[in-house]
Amino acid sequence: MFEMTVDNHGSSDKVRIVLSGEIDISTAPEFKTGLYELIGDGTKNVELICDGLTYIDSTGLGILVGALKRVKNHQNNVYILRLRDNIRKLFRITGLDKVFILEDAV
Amino acid sequence: MKVKKIYRGFIINDANVVCETVRAIVSYLENSLGVSSDQSFDVKIILNELLQNAIEHGNLSNCDKKVYMDVCIRGEDVLNITIKDQGQGFDVDKVLKRKCDQTERDIMDLPECGRGLHIVRSLCDDISFNQRGNCITVKKRLL
Numbered sequence: 440m441f442e443m444t445v446d447n448h449g450s451s452d453k454v455r456i457v458l459s460g461e462i463d464i465s466t467a468p469e470f471k472t473g474l475y476e477l478i479g480d481g482t483k484n485v486e487l488i489c490d491g492l493t494y495i496d497s498t499g500l501g502i503l504v505g506a507l508k509r510v511k512n513h514q515n516n517v518y519i520l521r522l523r524d525n526i527r528k529l530f531r532i533t534g535l536d537k538v539f540i541l542e543d544a545v
Numbered sequence: 546m547k548v549k550k551i552y553r554g555f556i557i558n559d560a561n562v563v564c565e566t567v568r569a570i571v572s573y574l575e576n577s578l579g580v581s582s583d584q585s586f587d588v589k590i591i592l593n594e595l596l597q598n599a600i601e602h603g604n605l606s607n608c609d610k611k612v613y614m615d616v617c618i619r620g621e622d623v624l625n626i627t628i629k630d631q632g633q634g635f636d637v638d639k640v641l642k643r644k645c646d647q648t649e650r651d652i653m654d655l656p657e658c659g660r661g662l663h664i665v666r667s668l669c670d671d672i673s674f675n676q677r678g679n680c681i682t683v684k685k686r687l688l
Contacts, residue, residue, distance in 0.1 A: 464597050465560040494586070496593050497664055501657035508653055525586045532667040533660045 441466035443473050446488065453484040459491030462499035471502045481509030490521035500535060507539065516540055549618040555611040558600045567592045570616055578618075580687050587668045588624065591683060592616075594661035595628045603630025603679055618687070623670075626683045634678030641666075 441460035447453070454477055462470050478485050485506065507517045518540045522530070530536040552570055556562060571589045574580040580588070596612060604610035615627040640662060666672055671684040 463560075463564050463593055465564045494589065496590055496597070497658070497661040498597065500660060504655050505657050508655070511653065525583060529590070529664060532664055538655065 441470060442491075443470065443477075445477060453486055454478055455486045455488065457488045457491065459493075461494035462492070462502075463494060463496055464498055467498045467502060470499060471505075474502060474506055475509070478506055478509055481506075481511070481513045481515055483510075484515045485510055485517045487517065487519045488521060489519060489526070490523070492523065492526060495526055495529065497533075500529065500533060503539070504535070518542060546620050551618065552614060552616040555613055556596065557611055558604055558606060558608050563593070563596045563600065566614075567596070574624075574687075578687075584685075584687050588685065588687075591626065591665050591668055591685065594665050595626065595681060595683065598661055599628050599630035599632075602635065603632035605632060622687045624685045624687050626685075627680065629675075629680035632679050634675075637674045637678045 441462055442458075444457045446455045446457050456474070456477060460466070487503075503517065503519075510517055519530075520542050522541060527536070527541065530539065530541065551573060552566070556566055567589055570592065571585045574588060575582065575585050596614070599612040600606060604612065610631040612631075613627075613629045615625070617625050619625050665683060669683045669685045673682050674680065
């Protein structure tokens, strides 16, 4: 089960996306299509709210890297908020904790 | 040595089947063997990464090919996972020596794939390959 919803609260300078459930090889295509559609060419900062995200593997991490490249093209960034400890561990293992901006609070 | 069989058989090249199989194994570990959620999360990552590698890079997503998987517990608490694909194998040394230090790269040069085996190595206690490079065995102690 995987869900992705936009929660912008009227903000126009960023795209705020709430992720929940599992991003695995069966849900990764849906995640990739939905995420890239929401961020478009990357002209806004992206916030990913992840306290409901219970699983992500290397395929999902690769999709996030693709999203980061899009927004970096426009000097924007991807902020990843409220990661669970076991998922934060994967960012640390892969070195991606030094590439994305990881924050505990919104 | 006592061996507790958990799964032994072939899996078809289908993402949904892979995910359902992994979920069933992880559920069994948690509910029947009392494995902690942190440990079962690691096992889930390991199984999914290895099966995905076998299907995509080993079997080249060929629907006519299958992946063999054996999951068991040896002794009291060592989880053994063996996964074999029907591909040509890969250069194990070359892949394992690949650096995964993202900080030394420009962000625009970051690869979007190739992190799976590095994650598996970090989460398990031992990893080995056959000479051809199409069969991997991973051991993880379940505390």
